[in-house]
Amino acid sequence: MDHQEFTPTVREARCARLAGCRKTRFGSVRGWLATVAAVALLSACGGDPDGGTVAGDAPDVTADKRVAATGTPYGGSVPAVPATIEAENFDRGGEGVGYHDTTSGNAGGQYRTAESVDIFASDDPAGGGYVVKNFASGEWLAYTIQVPTSGNYDIELRASTNPSFPNTAYRVEVDGVDKTGAVVLPTTNTSGWNNYQWVGKKTIQFAAGTRVLKIFADQQYFNLNSIRLSAAPAAPAPEATPTGAKPLFKSGFEGSTALGSLLMYGNGAWQDIVGTDTQTGFAWPPKIWGGTGSRMQLIAGDALSLTASTLTGYMYNQLQTVTGRSGASTRALYSHIQHSIDGSLVNWNSTQNDFVIFPGTNQGDLYVGYWLKFQPDLLQRMTAGSWAGRVVSDWKTAGDYRIIFNVYGDGANKRLYWHLQGDNVANGGLPKQIFWQLTNTTIPVPVGRWFRVEMFVHRSGGADGRVWVAVDGQKLFDRYGPNLGVNGLSWNRIMPFLNYSSGQQLPAYQWIDDFELWDGFPAHASAH
Incomplete structure (x- = not known):
């Protein structure tokens, strides 16, 4: 030329x-x-x-x-x-x-x-x-x-x-x-x-x-x-929905379900969810694939010694009786972050309140479903600046792969939209690499009301790998292709839901209800 x-x-x-x-x-x-x-x-x-x-x-x-x-x-x-x-x-x-x-x-x-x-x-x-x-x-x-x-x-x-x-x-x-x-x-x-x-x-x-x-x-x-x-590579034709998917765990936080005391460490705290949900028969915590269970993890974001009183002064969890999606009373898990540890009303320092599952190594397909209700002023708080991100779900291996599902706030256009990404940001010390990312600006992000979240992951190093996400029965993403990291490591932390934002004006809060885990698509899953 x-x-x-x-x-x-x-x-x-x-x-x-x-x-x-x-x-x-x-x-x-x-x-x-x-x-x-x-x-x-x-x-x-x-x-x-x-x-x-x-x-x-x-x-x-x-x-x-x-x-x-x-x-x-x-x-x-x-x-x-x-x-x-x-x-x-x-x-x-x-x-x-x-x-x-x-x-x-x-x-x-x-x-x-x-x-x-x-x-x-x-x-x-x-x-x-x-x-x-x-x-x-x-x-x-x-x-x-x-x-x-x-x-x-x-x-x-x-x-x-x-x-x-x-x-x-x-x-x-x-x-x-x-x-x-x-x-x-x-x-x-x-x-x-x-x-x-x-x-x-x-x-x-x-x-x-x-x-x-x-x-x-x-x-x-x-x-x-x-x-x-x-x-773009053509997606393989979806296989027929397997029959006989089995529930691994189900809970609407009913019965004797309760939150344990804070177990402090350095810059954060663990908090157990215990008891038995009498409506489902499952006992907390979920132990999937032979894993050790699950915990809430409240992270201050800075390496500084904390006490339970200083931590709960700005971040906490509660089991609340609220109006559920059907209009009837229900118990739900409420998560709240009032401000960052330094008092800032915009979170840039990794302050977060996560629900973490620690799975075993005999892993297979996993379907996650629950009902989520964001705070009613989420749009205003996530579009006050030029950009903000709020994590909906975060899946990590022992260091080489992550799937992260977000809501992004676009300050210039005053809108919220969905984002899904596969990368290697899994605390493994590898140079950051984004393998793929998808955006959906068509299906709106509900705020101030209950909506259903569904995710399904089939792990593979080939074209049959799959990450599927739906909201309120509408498919957001259905990505086929490899989803293993360079070392082929298994999941060691699955965060089906969490309260973690960057750039959002605080406070940040939300409710979770009717949480379930299956080893495949259940019969009541949205069209897939």
Whole structure:
């Protein structure tokens, strides 16, 4: 590919350089306009050949809504998927058409020098020629693509992130329609920016034809080398529902079910649930696959000595008599976090209140079901900032695999949505790796009322591995494929439900009722 879009005149080159000097975002402070001559030169500069803005133009804050305006593919030909697209080859058409940038000028001074996109020589060891840096919140790049066949396609980014900017996220639009919601990217560097990885894989349904793909920076910053689009693996046909699934445990917290005293340790406490549920006949705790049982775990989040009185001053569990899902009185497990240990009303330090099952090693399929009621002001508390996450369920091995089911809060759009992810964040000391992640923005997140949560997991290193999630009888996710870690370790902590949030305004509280575990799909499970 010819990497020289046009041959600039001396005047044009000087304009581009000065435009770049206006940038003051992280990583691109290149100087300032210090003389009257510089200002005069900038004011004399005209528009760039592709219609981008010049230094001093006000950014078009409505550009991301102009879905009708389309550019032309850079290089002249439309890439057909599957394809890997270099980030710097965004569409022609300039600001508001081929891209949207919040500041004028190309801070990197490379490749397409008259565009207001920060293009630098690649610092990715894998190459790529150029990378786009300083991708700030709200900015986007557009790419015209050709989809030969309707179907599901995987998209992922060759990107670099830095721990100074947590919760960096992108999202994808196709023909002006949001297809992913915010996709949080893992941190690829412990310092610096030159460790690039393929991250943020999402599966998107495309209709055949010419499409305009937009990559948005939903939460700054990340560096972008390329975008990869590939056909998603076809899910194997679901097997017939096995008959004879057996209950492993069932309880609605009735009968003699009770909460034990706090057993303090360092920065937290264990709390047992004991007794027998006379309505189901099962005794607490559940001991599945020959395991040792289960406990509530209240974690302060900081390594500091606690007492029962200081802990319960801001975090506790109760068995309450409440109005159940049918309108009748029922007993339910109530979990409450008033504030973080440091008194903060936004939790960033891992303060959490978890229900943990410790299973044995003779493991098989597992179905989990229960009824959940979130606090009625969850939407307001999870959208007060730019982003928040609330964990619904968390399954971990002894160090190499995790399945985590979340509710995310999107502050910009004032909405809640579902997220499911497989990764290796299981306290095993491995470099963080996200294997897959899925988002559902269609089925709403209920707040202030009871709703049913169901999960089923079949573990495998092959295509028959399955993670299935449903809410209120509606399937949220049904992911087939490998779900074993690098060491093939068994589950050693299953948290079917927990009260754990990041970025949410506190307090955080919820109720749980009619909890059940089966060794397969029970007859009353939602359609699967």
